[in-house]
Amino acid sequence: MTLRIGRIDYLNIWHVFHLLEGVCPEGPEFGYVPGHPSRLNAALASGDLDISPSSSFEYLLHAEKYELLPGASICAHAEVQSVLFLSPAPLAELPAWLERNPGPVCLTGASATSAALLKVLWSQKWGLPAPRWQEVEPGAGLATGRPFLEIGNIALRHFVHPPQGWHIVDLATEWAAWTGLPFVFAVWIVRRGLSGTAREQLGRLQAHIAAITADLEGHFEALSRLPDLPDWLTSPALLRYWRAMNYDLGPREQAGLALFGECCTRQGLLPGMPGLRWFS
Structure with missing residues (x-):
């Protein structure tokens, strides 16, 4: 077999x-x-x-x-480079940005783990107000103009060649800084x-x-x-x-x-x- x-x-x-x-x-x-x-x-x-x-x-x-x-x-154990949250504003300014620009925070449909990790960090580490989450196709996040989660080779390309005007948050770095694990x-x-x-x-x-x-x-x-x-x-x-x-x-x-x-x-x-x- x-x-x-x-x-x-x-x-x-x-x-x-x-x-x-x-x-x-x-x-x-x-x-x-x-x-x-x-x-x-x-x-x-x-x-x-x-x-x-x-x-x-x-x-x-x-x-x-x-x-x-x-x-x-x-x-x-520290950075991962390929599981990224990309935001048009720094995290501290993101709630105000979302108020001025109503709409969803986009999640790639490629990974249940990374989507769950972002939701955990969003609420339990960053203490941000709950957004409206919306799933998008892998690679579609940047074109939405919305804050978005990307993973895999597409995310790695954003890490290596950061798109202008976007703030990049490595979720593994955030987890390690928060938990030490x-x-x-x-x-x-x-x-x-x-x-x-x-x-x-x-x-x-x-x-x-x-x-x-x-x-x-x-x-x-x-x-x-x-x-x-x-x-x-x-x-x-x-x-x-x-x-x-x-x-x-x-x-x-x-x-x-x-x-x-x-x-x-x-x-x-x-x-x-x-x-x-x-x-x-």
């Missing part, structure tokens, strides 16, 4: 999949399904994927359906109820993921010069981005994930913080 693996279409994990496909190539045993986090969330929930790095919020919301791959995540944007989610054959294949995949993420630094220079990377991103900028990311799910990352779950519960986004169930 073919183990169906979700593949996030973002540079924050492109290099991991590039190396992973070298040892677990597309074929009878392993199949890769690309998509942004929200699309992969839906595919996991419908049973169309067996495992995927996907939104941590998806796990927290539907933990009864899933297991977590131990030790694996996509997280940031890493923020876990994605976890490797395993669909429960896999067959024995699929679980054996997944065990081998897990070992390769662990080996690759433990030795990423040794591959950075060569990977950053590959021709299929975007032309708007220099090699030094890409290396800075990759070095901002972390792929562990150890005690500090688990503490950050648990705190996020508690904050989402206070915000009314979750019914409660679930336990963490591990694939073994």
Whole structure:
């Protein structure tokens, strides 16, 4: 059988999949399904994927359906560069700007985790009045002229080449300054109820993921010069981005994930913080 693996279409994990496909190539045993986090969330929930790095919020919301791959995540201990809130006014002046310019605050539809994080920071850290939230297509935020959340490669491009007149807030930096903990944007989610054959294949995949993420630094220079990377991103900028990311799910990352779950519960986004169930 073919183990169906979700593949996030973002540079924050492109290099991991590039190396992973070298040892677990597309074929009878392993199949890769690309998509942004929200699309992969839906595919996991419908049973169309067996495992995927996907939104941590998806796990927290539907933990009864899933297991977590131990030790694996996509997280940031300080800046993340690719989960950004862009505002036409500084945060301190944003309530007045919204009063003068009535309308929504826009959320990309690509990530449930990042949308929940913005809502938590908005209320619990920044103490801003509740806005009207509106979901927009990924990449559409800038054209609205409204404050907006963007993620992924589009957000990274805004970070590297800031649009004139916009104030950029890195949400991972805000979380770390507020809590002192890493923020876990994605976890490797395993669909429960896999067959024995699929679980054996997944065990081998897990070992390769662990080996690759433990030795990423040794591959950075060569990977950053590959021709299929975007032309708007220099090699030094890409290396800075990759070095901002972390792929562990150890005690500090688990503490950050648990705190996020508690904050989402206070915000009314979750019914409660679930336990963490591990694939073994």
